[in-house]
Amino acid sequence: MLKNDTFLRALLRQPVDYTPVWLMRQAGRYLPEYCATRKQAGSFLQLCKSKELATEVTLQPLERFPLDAAILFSDILTVPDAMGLGLYFAEGEGPKFERPLRDEAAIKALVVPDMRELRYVFDAVSSIRTALDNRVPLIGFSGSPFTLACYMIEGGGSDDFRRVKTMMYDRPDLLHHILEINARTVTEYLNTQIECGAQAVQIFDTWGGALAYGKYQEFSLAYMAKIVAGLKREHDGQRIPVILFTKGGGQWLEDLAATGCDALGLDWTVNLADARRRVGDKVALQGNFDPNALFAQPAAIELEVKRLLADYGNGSGHVFNLGHGISQFTNPEHVAALVQTVHAHSKTYK
Template identity: 60%
Template structure:
């Protein structure tokens, strides 16, 4: 596979010098873009959009064309794996994702199939291949998956949760059952990401959205252990070059040292983590990604520019920084503010 014309993102992931700090946004293709909303309406529903390689390609390229970001990220959802495990995933208006058949027992876990990315999830590698072709080597393409712990929270809770009481009860009362579920999910996520890499993904990110709700011992036992297995199992090479692996745990600031020891190339930071402290704690072992507060994008462009400058200063001039938000773009952000954010990163970080 040919190296992209703009490879600043890949170089930053490898902690190599770059002429400016590359930037992309988590959830950069989404509801804040009117062009996305038009395609979503055309698709009929969210999962139909995800399952159409043609439409997924169109929305993946929208922020590349509009914002000028330095990487595209596959348009999909972290819950494609539970959906392929026949748990009755649907997206209810005003509720978010709902799992009609939650996993609550050892029998439920034993009945789960491990989906084949070449069969039940074929639409995802097909979308990766189509996006790579449409990008025409302009910028790299990032693939992704949810972490086993995060997928398990939705599957056990039956959807979103404020307390995570059901899965935490399982963790404390029946840890062996939860470990069996996490084992299956780790295999499924590893296969899924390998299929994305084989189809052309040039970096992959593991989204551990709910790792931060755990205690330190529980995080290491139920989340980090399984992300480590995935990192170990990835065939992360394209054209003789390693495909960078990014770990992002929302609320994971306390465990950055442990995360850096997994062998991942990049750690994503949420907006509650101090970049300078993160630099001190991980040293030169990994690149760092982040971490502007997503709500800054509600502010006027001149204030966005000031916050970008402050964040760049906190990360420092050394190589190995990918600028991003500390979580995803909020759906009511004005698109012009996202454009101002990307432009500010490029302008203020330029070193040539």
């Protein structure tokens, strides 16, 4: 039995004694111990592919802060890498692919990869669960089909998504093929993470908010809904909550809540009270502290935490988190102030 299941109970809108908290990218470059382990690994990809080191960095933030969940240390781009696109990281430029999807033949040749290509991820999940010793739940994750497609088509990050959007308008059939393969892959990938020990899963739709109304529903939401419908929602007698997070997707909360997921991640542009009113009792809400507010002094951080807790109000169904990933330049002492304030002040709302 879990020693601390507050996070899972909040996702399922069950009674809790306080609001649980974890942080997107909580194992990362803002922690000096992470930087040391990454240097030891030799590269980011080698860090991801070593189950021992991935386990070590997953647990590092839990040693510093009383967080209520751990999240698998990996990367969303392990999936297209397993499809043969050749992931690499260019210094100062972020992730790149050697063989992006630029022609019809390559796109039509795309298939769901053998999950054995991702064995290192599943080995890390099992290793982390063992190391956690039921301390807190473990979150597994994947990128959304559309977000993965953005990297697969653009060949890396993009400011305008020119290539993927050109394909969307000129050859929607090709983009739908990519998205269908991605959705089937992500479903199998997350289900295998669940079988190996993940106790909740999150789908990161980082770039869905770049889509126009209607296009979002067709090219992002529909494929996330397919994944939700295909996921194992029970494992070893326990409910496995599913969180959907579309950055920039605050205008589509009702559509997201209708997918059958358990919780919605919110970025910092969304008002928690309004979001709670809009989704009613369909889903829990996760978020949504502005990551840049962590650069402020602890007193200001405390005020902002209290404001967000008041916005959500009384009752369960809220998991405190950032509106996106934590910055590498964040002072760990400011994170400690955030976590302490969430835990102490949220009790008044329970």
